[in-house]
Amino acid sequence: MATLDRLGPPAAASPALPGKAAWTPRRAIAVALTVAAAIALLQVVLFSTFTHTGQRLTNLQSQREELQAEIYQTEADIAALASLDRTERVARERLGMVPARVNRYVSVSIEAPSGALLPRPVVQIAPQEATASEEQPWWRTLIQALPLP
Amino acid sequence: MPRNRSRLTWRVIALAAFFLFATGGLVGRLAYIQLVNHERYIEEANAEHFEKREVRSTRGAILDRNGFPLATSVEVFDLYIDRRAWEKDPSRARKTAEGLAPLLGQDAAAILSRLEDSSEGPIALLESSLDYEIGRVIEDMSLPGVTVADATERYYPEGDLASALLGFLGRDHSGLAGLEADLDQVLAGSPSYIYFERDGGGQPIPFVQPIEQPGEDGADVRLTIDRYIQRLIEAELDFQIEAHGASGGTILVMDPMTGAILGMAGRPSFNLSQLNLDVPDFEIYRNRAVTDLYEPGSVVKTLTMATAIDMGLVNPNTTYFDSGYVEKGGYEFKNWDFSSHGTTTMTQLLQFSLNTGAIWLSDLIGPNDLYRYFDSFGLGESTHSGLGGESTGLVRTNAADDWYPSDLATNSYGQGIAATPLQVITAISSLINGGNLMRPYIVSEFANGKDRRIYEPVVVRRTISPESSATMKEMMHEVVDGVQWHGARLKGYSAGGKTGTTLVSIPTGYALDSTIASFVGFAPVENPEIVMLIKIDEPKDDPLGGIVAAPVFAKLAPKILAYLNVKPTQPLAQAGQ
Numbered sequence: 184m185a186t187l188d189r190l191g192p193p194a195a196a197s198p199a200l201p202g203k204a205a206w207t208p209r210r211a212i213a214v215a216l217t218v219a220a221a222i223a224l225l226q227v228v229l230f231s232t233f234t235h236t237g238q239r240l241t242n243l244q245s246q247r248e249e250l251q252a253e254i255y256q257t258e259a260d261i262a263a264l265a266s267l268d269r270t271e272r273v274a275r276e277r278l279g280m281v282p283a284r285v286n287r288y289v290s291v292s293i294e295a296p297s298g299a300l301l302p303r304p305v306v307q308i309a310p311q312e313a314t315a316s317e318e319q320p321w322w323r324t325l326i327q328a329l330p331l332p
Numbered sequence: 333m334p335r336n337r338s339r340l341t342w343r344v345i346a347l348a349a350f351f352l353f354a355t356g357g358l359v360g361r362l363a364y365i366q367l368v369n370h371e372r373y374i375e376e377a378n379a380e381h382f383e384k385r386e387v388r389s390t391r392g393a394i395l396d397r398n399g400f401p402l403a404t405s406v407e408v409f410d411l412y413i414d415r416r417a418w419e420k421d422p423s424r425a426r427k428t429a430e431g432l433a434p435l436l437g438q439d440a441a442a443i444l445s446r447l448e449d450s451s452e453g454p455i456a457l458l459e460s461s462l463d464y465e466i467g468r469v470i471e472d473m474s475l476p477g478v479t480v481a482d483a484t485e486r487y488y489p490e491g492d493l494a495s496a497l498l499g500f501l502g503r504d505h506s507g508l509a510g511l512e513a514d515l516d517q518v519l520a521g522s523p524s525y526i527y528f529e530r531d532g533g534g535q536p537i538p539f540v541q542p543i544e545q546p547g548e549d550g551a552d553v554r555l556t557i558d559r560y561i562q563r564l565i566e567a568e569l570d571f572q573i574e575a576h577g578a579s580g581g582t583i584l585v586m587d588p589m590t591g592a593i594l595g596m597a598g599r600p601s602f603n604l605s606q607l608n609l610d611v612p613d614f615e616i617y618r619n620r621a622v623t624d625l626y627e628p629g630s631v632v633k634t635l636t637m638a639t640a641i642d643m644g645l646v647n648p649n650t651t652y653f654d655s656g657y658v659e660k661g662g663y664e665f666k667n668w669d670f671s672s673h674g675t676t677t678m679t680q681l682l683q684f685s686l687n688t689g690a691i692w693l694s695d696l697i698g699p700n701d702l703y704r705y706f707d708s709f710g711l712g713e714s715t716h717s718g719l720g721g722e723s724t725g726l727v728r729t730n731a732a733d734d735w736y737p738s739d740l741a742t743n744s745y746g747q748g749i750a751a752t753p754l755q756v757i758t759a760i761s762s763l764i765n766g767g768n769l770m771r772p773y774i775v776s777e778f779a780n781g782k783d784r785r786i787y788e789p790v791v792v793r794r795t796i797s798p799e800s801s802a803t804m805k806e807m808m809h810e811v812v813d814g815v816q817w818h819g820a821r822l823k824g825y826s827a828g829g830k831t832g833t834t835l836v837s838i839p840t841g842y843a844l845d846s847t848i849a850s851f852v853g854f855a856p857v858e859n860p861e862i863v864m865l866i867k868i869d870e871p872k873d874d875p876l877g878g879i880v881a882a883p884v885f886a887k888l889a890p891k892i893l894a895y896l897n898v899k900p901t902q903p904l905a906q907a908g909q
Contacts, residue, residue, distance in 0.1 A: 252407035252464040255390075262401040262489030267563050286890070288824065288900045 382527045389521040391484060392550030394498060394511060396559040397594075397776060403498050403512070406487050409467025409480045411459040415450055417477030422448075424476040431475045432458075435466050447477075461485045486512075492603040494562050496619045497596055497774075500607055509617045511553070511774075514720045518778050521550035551780035556592035556773060561585055561892055566597045568888055573599055576880055577872035582621050582753045583884070585892065588761035588854060588863040590789035591770030593717075594892075596621050622715075622722040625750040626867065629834030629877070630668070630685045631760065631852050632746030637682060638763050638804050639705040640693045642796040648679045648807050658691045661738030665691055668833065682811045685831065687745045694744035699730040702740065708795045709759040710769055711751055716792075717772045719754075726750040747834060757865040759795075760852045764808070764828070764860050767801040769793050809857045819882035820853050822889050824900035829853030829885065831877035836870060846870045851881035855889050856901045862892055 263269065274280040365373060394403040411432075418425035425447045433440035436459060446458065461483065462470070471480045486501050499510015506520065507513035524547030565583040573581050585595035598620030618624075640646045656672025658665045667687050673680065681689035694702055706712065712727035727749050728735055742748040751759075754772055762769040771790040778785055796804070808828035812820045820829050832850040835842035849871055854863040866881040874880055893900075 248407075249464075249468065255404070255406045256464065258401070259404055259406050259487045259489065262404060262487075265400065266489045266491065267493075267559060268491055286824075286894060288894075290899070 381529050383530045385526045387524045387526060389523055389547045390549045392519040392552045395552060395554045396557050400559050401489050404487050405484045407464045408483050408485045409462040410457060410483045411462055412479045412481060413447060413456055413458045414477045415454045428475045428477055431473055435470055488604050490559055492605055495604045496598055496601045515553055519550045522547045549780055551778040553778040554776050556776045558594050560895055561595040564891060565595045568884060569597050569599055572868055572884055576868060578868045578870055580869040582867045584621055584753050584757050584865040586757055586863050588765045588860045591772045593772055593774045618721055619719060621753045622719045625723050625725060625752055626848050627747050627749060627834040627837060628751050628756045629746040629832035631756060631830050631832035631850060633682060633690045634763060634830045635709050635759060636690050636693050636744045638796050638800060639697050639702055641803050642800040645696050646678050650678050651675050652692045654686055654688050658688045660741040661736050663738045665741055679807050679810050682807055683815055690745040691741045694740050699740050703729040710755055715754055715758050715772050723752050725752060725755055753865050753867055757863055761863050762795040763801060763804040764854050766798045767794050767796040769795050805857060819878055820851060820885045822855055822886055824890055824902050825855045825893055826857040826901045827853055827855040828857050831882055833875060833877040847875035849877040849880035851877050851885050853885040861896060861898045
């Protein structure tokens with residue numbers, strides 16, 4: 184009827200803005216739940232990543248310890264192989280060598296090599312070079328410069 | 333009707349004051365806890381939440397002068413059992429025994445009986461020093477009641493070489509003897525600590541990154557000892573002791589110019605590979621080259637002669653008359669072979685090792701100067717080599733109440749003086765190196781990841797002038813190379829030295845049937861590269877240093893000099909062993 188028409192449409196939401204839906208309570212709840220779920224999911228993902236990384240770290244540390252133990256054992260094996268007792272035993276038993284009865288000395292005009300004329304020593308104590316301060320990434324420098332507790 | 337504002341007001345005020353007071357109290361308490369006692373509560377919380385675990389650092393290696401390890405460490409595991417794990421279920425013990433048997437190479441029944449033997453208490457060490465790989469396998473098996481603990485074991489690649497010098501470790505991995513004890517702080521480094529959070533039951537909380545306080549690995553120590561020279565002299569010492577039926581002996585090899593000790597062997601000693609600390613004979617663990625005192629005997633005649641020459645009282649051609657005996661302080665002193673030589677030069681005095689000549693020199697020098705020079709030569713004081721247990725020796729001078737003029741006579745030829753082999757070789761070195769008393773040293777450097785410390789030779793003092801040293805070197809050369817039959821003559825090299833034969837001192841005097849036969853020699857004379865002291869204790873077949881000890885020098889010196897690439901001083905001569 185015309186009277187009813189003049190009253191205009193029911194007092195519904197204000198005319199919808201072009202391209203944007205109205206915020207109904209149901210929508211707001213859905214969005215909030217989605218955000219909460221996303222946060223929870225993020226927590227789970229982060230926690231899982233952290234745990235996984237922690238486990239990897241533990242595994243790597245364990246590997247490092249094993250490798251270090253192997254290194255020590257290898258060094259000990261090398262030292263044993265280079266020991267004088269073993270050298271003499273191999274010389275006598277495997278190579279059939281005997282101690283020299285006569286030593287002859289021959290003078291040559293070439294300078295003797297420096298250092299001991301021995302197999303390469305097992306351990307070299309190399310001089311430790313003074314290390315310059317390590318360069319760090321810019322973001323670490325920035326963090327350190329901030330007055331954080 | 334107006335409200336009774338005053339009644340409402342004082343109630344409100346009272347209530348407000350109460351709340352204000354309570355709040356103020358709470359805030360004050362919070363401030364007290366958070367601000368005033370901040371550190372204390374932090375510490376208490378950390379003590380409650382965190383556990384600290386010490387991780388022992390890797391012990392440094394001991395290397396010879398060329399870098400070959402003499403002692404190094406390897407990772408091992410110690411296997412512990414907790415018998416409470418099968419108290420209620422004995423089948424768990426059987427499971428553990430069966431799991432361990434193939435890995436330990438033992439019978440499962442034998443292991444089971446040990447597991448069930450509660451006399452050791454609930455927790456016991458089942459096996460120690462397991463290979464790292466086997467320990468890891470056992471750890472992964474997670475057998476009931478079994479725990480593996482990280483450990484390290486000292487390993488000696490050269491076997492029993494230099495046992496007394498190296499020493500050994502205790503179960504707590506700290507040095508108990510030898511260099512392992514003397515250098516324990518350097519070798520051990522500092523432990524690292526791991527702090528991790530624990531729950532209410534004391535268990536580590538997983539997934540929480542532990543905080544590590546890094547320690548420092550022990551430093552590797554490089555010695556002046558050469559493993560080849562050490563092995564040579566040890567083998568020769570063992571041979572000579574057996575050949576002469578001796579009770580023991582010492583051989584020292586040193587660089588006379590620097591004081592670096594190239595070899596140090598003493599017997600009797602122990603074997604590192606068969607260490608048994610349950611044996612209560614701790615005598616065998618000492619390093620006799622620095623701990624044992626003896627009367628050097630005729631070797632000291634060179635010091636007496638050097639004193640007289642340095643004071644300008646005599647020269648090599650100065651003569652005295654040797655009648656074969658001297659009376660001093662109511663005692664009669666004779667030459668060692670009861671001989672008399674008539675008019676004798678100073679060089680001949682040393683060549684014939686005449687006691688009468690030494691006494692004649694001591695009278696010329698006088699007690700004050702003689703003991704002053706003996707002190708200068710380092711007799712009666714520690715050499716400060718850094719080796720543990722070093723004795724200082726004994727020289728009774730004319731300042732002592734119980735000194736007699738006859739002591740001057742005996743001291744002049746090395747009796748009545750007590751010195752260590754290291755003191756003697758150090759003193760003799762000063763006669764041939766230009767007159768410098770060098771501090772003997774055995775550690776040349778140590779280094780860990782960041783620090784490196786190198787030890788340089790130290791000149792303690794000047795003993796005699798360079799001219800006197802040159803004279804003494806030549807005279808000692810004549811003692812060896814000037815006597816055709818001398819047992820210390822070398823093939824291929826010029827040499828010098830002096831023999832010594834002394835009676836073994838006992839509480840009541842001297843044992844007339846026991847001697848200490850010694851010889852101190854150096855080579856080459858022109859530029860001494862090595863000085864060597866040989867001391868054979870109580871040889872049964874022959875008492876004399878010239879017969880027992882001097883030939884050892886002739887046997888060892890050419891090998892050592894050739895090894896050190898020292899050019900023979902007689903290159904056209906055929907050099908042999």
